[in-house]
Amino acid sequence: MTLATAQQEMKLRRIFIKNQMPEQLTGLSRMSHNILWSWMPQVAELFRSIDPAQFVALNYNPVALLEGLAPARLDELAADKDFLKRLRRAEKAFDAYLAEPMKKDLPRVAYFSMEYGLHISLKLYSGGLGVLAGDYLKEASDSNVDLFAVGLLYRYGYFNQGLSMNGDQIHHYPAQKFTQLPVKPVRAEDGNWLKVPVTIQGRIVQAKVWSLAIGRINLYLLDTDHEDNGPDDRALTHMLYGGDNEHRLKQEILLGIGGVRAIEAMGLQPDIYHLNEGHAGFLSLERLKNYVAAGLSFAEAREMVRASSLYTTHTPVPAGHDHFPEYLMRGYLYNYAADLGLEWGDFMALGRLHPDDAGEDFNMSKLSIRLSQRVNGVSKLHGEVSQEMFTSLYPGYTAEEVHIGYVTNSVHYPSWIADSMHELFSTEFGNDWVRDQSNKDIWRNVHKIDNKVLADTRHTLKVRLLDYVKAKLQVDMRRRGESPRMTFDVLSKINEKSLVLGFARRFATYKRATLLFTNRDRLRELVNREDQPVLFLFAGKAHPADQGGQDLIRQIVQISKEPDFAGKIIFLEDYNMEMAKLLTQGVDIWLNTPTRPLEASGTSGMKAALNGSVNFSVLDGWWAEGYRPDAGWALPLERTYDDQHMQNELDAETMYSILEDEIVPTYFNRDEDGVSAEWMSYVKQIIAEVAPTFTMKRMMDDYYERFYLPLGKSAAAVRKDDMQPGKSYAAWKEDTANKWHGIETIETHTLDTVNHALPVGEPFSAELKLATNGIEADHLVLEALFYQRVNEEKIVLRRTQAFKLKEQTDSTATYTISIDPHLAGVYEYGFRLRPSHDMMPHAQDLPLVYWV
Numbered sequence: 001m002t003l004a005t006a007q008q009e010m011k012l013r014r015i016f017i018k019n020q021m022p023e024q025l026t027g028l029s030r031m032s033h034n035i036l037w038s039w040m041p042q043v044a045e046l047f048r049s050i051d052p053a054q055f056v057a058l059n060y061n062p063v064a065l066l067e068g069l070a071p072a073r074l075d076e077l078a079a080d081k082d083f084l085k086r087l088r089r090a091e092k093a094f095d096a097y098l099a100e101p102m103k104k105d106l107p108r109v110a111y112f113s114m115e116y117g118l119h120i121s122l123k124l125y126s127g128g129l130g131v132l133a134g135d136y137l138k139e140a141s142d143s144n145v146d147l148f149a150v151g152l153l154y155r156y157g158y159f160n161q162g163l164s165m166n167g168d169q170i171h172h173y174p175a176q177k178f179t180q181l182p183v184k185p186v187r188a189e190d191g192n193w194l195k196v197p198v199t200i201q202g203r204i205v206q207a208k209v210w211s212l213a214i215g216r217i218n219l220y221l222l223d224t225d226h227e228d229n230g231p232d233d234r235a236l237t238h239m240l241y242g243g244d245n246e247h248r249l250k251q252e253i254l255l256g257i258g259g260v261r262a263i264e265a266m267g268l269q270p271d272i273y274h275l276n277e278g279h280a281g282f283l284s285l286e287r288l289k290n291y292v293a294a295g296l297s298f299a300e301a302r303e304m305v306r307a308s309s310l311y312t313t314h315t316p317v318p319a320g321h322d323h324f325p326e327y328l329m330r331g332y333l334y335n336y337a338a339d340l341g342l343e344w345g346d347f348m349a350l351g352r353l354h355p356d357d358a359g360e361d362f363n364m365s366k367l368s369i370r371l372s373q374r375v376n377g378v379s380k381l382h383g384e385v386s387q388e389m390f391t392s393l394y395p396g397y398t399a400e401e402v403h404i405g406y407v408t409n410s411v412h413y414p415s416w417i418a419d420s421m422h423e424l425f426s427t428e429f430g431n432d433w434v435r436d437q438s439n440k441d442i443w444r445n446v447h448k449i450d451n452k453v454l455a456d457t458r459h460t461l462k463v464r465l466l467d468y469v470k471a472k473l474q475v476d477m478r479r480r481g482e483s484p485r486m487t488f489d490v491l492s493k494i495n496e497k498s499l500v501l502g503f504a505r506r507f508a509t510y511k512r513a514t515l516l517f518t519n520r521d522r523l524r525e526l527v528n529r530e531d532q533p534v535l536f537l538f539a540g541k542a543h544p545a546d547q548g549g550q551d552l553i554r555q556i557v558q559i560s561k562e563p564d565f566a567g568k569i570i571f572l573e574d575y576n577m578e579m580a581k582l583l584t585q586g587v588d589i590w591l592n593t594p595t596r597p598l599e600a601s602g603t604s605g606m607k608a609a610l611n612g613s614v615n616f617s618v619l620d621g622w623w624a625e626g627y628r629p630d631a632g633w634a635l636p637l638e639r640t641y642d643d644q645h646m647q648n649e650l651d652a653e654t655m656y657s658i659l660e661d662e663i664v665p666t667y668f669n670r671d672e673d674g675v676s677a678e679w680m681s682y683v684k685q686i687i688a689e690v691a692p693t694f695t696m697k698r699m700m701d702d703y704y705e706r707f708y709l710p711l712g713k714s715a716a717a718v719r720k721d722d723m724q725p726g727k728s729y730a731a732w733k734e735d736t737a738n739k740w741h742g743i744e745t746i747e748t749h750t751l752d753t754v755n756h757a758l759p760v761g762e763p764f765s766a767e768l769k770l771a772t773n774g775i776e777a778d779h780l781v782l783e784a785l786f787y788q789r790v791n792e793e794k795i796v797l798r799r800t801q802a803f804k805l806k807e808q809t810d811s812t813a814t815y816t817i818s819i820d821p822h823l824a825g826v827y828e829y830g831f832r833l834r835p836s837h838d839m840m841p842h843a844q845d846l847p848l849v850y851w852v
């Protein structure tokens with residue numbers, strides 16, 4: 001036979017057969033391409049109803065769902081009167097939302113972040129930082145403000161977590177199909193796909209620009225994974241937080257520098273740049289470069305950039321801030337020094353604490369803080385910790401004087417509230433109340449809801465959670481290879497009458513996920529009470545490089561298999577936004593046990609609070625602000641032991657005591673209706689008194705009031721008249737800095753406080769004469785400061801008063817003061833001279849001081 005030819009080989013060609021939406025159904029496709037659908041329950045429900053099982057299987061992704069629908073099903077839907085009616089109604093609400101005009105007269109904000117947690121089907125996030133950014137963008141849309149965002153479009157994103165039978169974390173990286181995401185290409189003027197060039201080690205890498213609609217606003221995403229680029233460069237946008245430090249550097253160059261270029265190419269012209277974490281810090285370099293290219297000096301350019309930048313820091317641990325060694329910086333950003341008109345050493349100094357320390361790495365938070373006029377932490381406590389952390393940048397000032405402020409993080413109500421809870425609230429909270437969601441008076445109407453009705457609604461959410469847990473365990477345990485007997489044992493012990501506690505978040509060691517297991521005997525007793533069963537649910541991913549975090553997961557998985565703990569301690573694989581929803585809505589108690597003060601804010605506890613899940617947490621981050629004794633429980637504030645082991649042991653014993661003596665008895669103290677009135681009082685109080693403060697509306701209002709509006713003014717002030725004010729402010733700063741070291745003390749007349757005490761009520765007076773080296777007295781402020789010593793390292797400012805200028809000459813200024821300190825006790829005081837200018841937003845905008 002001689003028939004064997006090439007024609008025998010399978011010969012296949014590719015064709016994409018695009019679903020043709022029947023005319024009546026095109027609205028589905030349109031709505032699936034704006035993530036707004038995810039926080040409009042009626043639209044989400046519409047998608048789900050098309051094929052509930054498939055919707056879940058596709059990670060609740062409506063684009064994928066519609067793409068995969070059989071033509072017959074489409075015809076069926078197109079003929080389904082009821083479905084079409086619901087579709088029309090949904091479209092009407094959707095379009096009405098989109099049609100509302102944007103608020104006027106607000107500065108336009110460009111928001112930069114490395115990650116965005118918008119929906120489970122968009123793998124652009126790892127954890128809390130991303131979810132916060134995602135929630136913020138949704139609120140920007142709801143609040144109708146002038147804001148757009150910039151980020152990276154990852155092919156693989158952050159990993160999906162699997163577990164081995166032993167509890168070893170397994171990392172899966174399924175690729176995203178961009179055609180199944182609600183993203184679309186941004187077109188250049190010529191109609192081609194917009195691409196922006198970024199130089200990486202001398203190579204030009206082209207980043208495609210995509211846009212993702214989030215209600216009324218846009219998130220622009222850069223993507224290098226396409227045929228214009230070589231394999232290494234394509235990998236730039238593969239993984240979120242993957243690879244080594246050098247890879248991170250490249251990604252940050254892409255985000256910051258590429259991001260600014262994309263904004264320019266689109267002609268967006270923001271007034272303000274908001275850096276969500278130091279990852280975005282390089283954006284300021286690119287902006288500097290543009291100003292220098294337009295003819296400004298470096299100092300002038302820096303003024304323009306600073307006056308329009310806000311940097312939000314999220315990490316209270318210095319090691320958590322990205323930093324790059326000099327050789328890497330040299331390899332990637334050497335040309336920027338010349339472009340900015342700087343010597344290389346001066347360029348590196350932008351990211352160093354000690355400008356002259358050639359061994360110091362280039363630190364992204366130092367860069368960001370130097371090139372941003374305003375800086376904030378993400379809770380009150382974290383603001384204070386950040387002040388401490390950055391005090392060394394401002395010699396002559398104590399931490400509490402450092403200009404860093406705070407905006408406490410929050411959550412987007414429509415994204416995290418259970419539908420059933422929202423319906424219940426809406427019966428008592430009036431019409432359209434969500435627009436006024438940070439108003440406590442509205443939320444206090446929760447007390448009008450009948451206890452039994454509220455308890456039943458909460459119980460239904462718990463049952464839904466436990467059904468999900470059981471279904472998930474069945475699949476996951478089989479895949480891990482657990483025996484059917486073990487699986488059956490665990491499932492049969494899951495009891496919906498239990499008090500259910502949840503702990504889910506990133507498994508970083510400081511979060512102390514295993515604190516609960518410090519005393520196993522006590523825990524065993526607690527979870528196994530006959531009539532008061534208790535169940536703990538755990539979930540969370542550890543970073544692939546974090547062995548310590550992965551050890552904690554392994555420990556919990558192993559404990560969960562011991563006979564006494566089976567069905568009482570459960571670890572759920574692959575924490576994500578969908579699971580976070582089910583958990584925070586369904587548990588009775590949300591638990592958090594970080595080492596204080598390392599939890600900058602934490603947001604999952606707020607999601608729980610909205611839904612009436614009561615918090616039990618260390619008084620750290622947001623809970624230090626949110627906690628009230630009638631609305632939850634707290635582990636104490638103060639640190640008792642220096643030794644962390646001892647502290648852990650103490651905290652664990654305190655935790656058991658609170659659980660045994662307060663939480664469990666309160667929960668199970670039921671009346672004949674099966675309701676614990678005392679428990680419902682906690683539920684209602686956390687909803688009424690805590691939840692409204694931690695809604696995104698409040699956070700957005702805070703950002704505008706504390707940062708965007710003042711910054712918008714500074715930005716406009718330096719920019720007007722062809723940037724003249726900015727240039728002269730820069731010139732004044734340079735001149736003042738040059739003259740500053742020539743300041744000298746000529747005479748001091750003051751009370752001899754070494755030998756004399758000052759009686760209370762008696763004024764303290766002083767007269768000082770200074771040589772000002774040509775700096776005008778108008779531009780100087782001399783202050784007397786009274787501090788009290790707390791311990792060897794720490795002093796606290798108790799009183800400040802400015803001196804009066806008595807007389808001045810060309811070269812001197814004489815000041816007097818008479819101050820009644822109104823204080824008794826031992827103080828330390830001093831006289832501090834600092835520069836002053838009416839364009840200065842805060843003292844450290846030019847951090848020069850002279851202590852007399």
Ligand SMILES: *Cc1c(COP(=O)(O)O)cnc(C)c1O
Binds near residue numbers: 127128575576601607
């Ligand atoms: C809300 C959320 C977080 C943040 O949790 P914290 O309490 O801030 O640690 C992390 N991951 C996911 C998936 C979330 O939804």
